[in-house]
Amino acid sequence: MNIYDVIVVGGGHAGCEAAHASARLGSKTLLITMKIDGIGQMSCNPAIGGIGKSHLAREVDALDGLMCKAADDASLQSRVLNSSKGAAVRATRIQTCRDEYKKAMQKHILNHENLTVLQSTVKSVKFSKNRADGVVIETGDFIKSKCVVLTAGTFLDGVIHMGEKTFSAGRSGDRASVN
Numbered sequence: 670m671n672i673y674d675v676i677v678v679g680g681g682h683a684g685c686e687a688a689h690a691s692a693r694l695g696s697k698t699l700l701i702t703m704k705i706d707g708i709g710q711m712s713c714n715p716a717i718g719g720i721g722k723s724h725l726a727r728e729v730d731a732l733d734g735l736m737c738k739a740a741d742d743a744s745l746q747s748r749v750l751n752s753s754k755g756a757a758v759r760a761t762r763i764q765t766c767r768d769e770y771k772k773a774m775q776k777h778i779l780n781h782e783n784l785t786v787l788q789s790t791v792k793s794v795k796f797s798k799n800r801a802d803g804v805v806i807e808t809g810d811f812i813k814s815k816c817v818v819l820t821a822g823t824f825l826d827g828v829i830h831m832g833e834k835t836f837s838a839g840r841s842g843d844r845a846s847v848n
Contacts (some may be wrong), residue, residue: 678817680700689782691734698785706775719750791846
């Protein structure tokens, strides 16, 4: 049985950053994602930064994270927003090519030392003595770890509303993680 120091559930922005940080620190890390080819998928506006998030992107970059590296690799346009205004309201935004961003993120994640990627769905987190002890995946297999990081985002019991219709789903075309 494989035992990991850290299991990260979810391959979006947060999951990629958590798995990368853990592996970079020397921890044996497993990233579990529903679709390997969905790692780094940008769901909506293909931009990094902007008025609401540029401070977060800069902090992740200062900690040697992947988000800004992938954005640099996939950049279509880089702008300083509100440049004619005071420093307090300025923000950097990088518009990216969604496909190139995803490729860049996958290159970093799939080729990183101490980082293993598994395509599966986590059915449950197992606990012992009030702490996470590992996860059970869709095959029923138990994977043991010292730590579990959940970054399921909008996939966790996700629901899509389209007019009068409501159904279980993750991002358009993907399934939700219900269990």
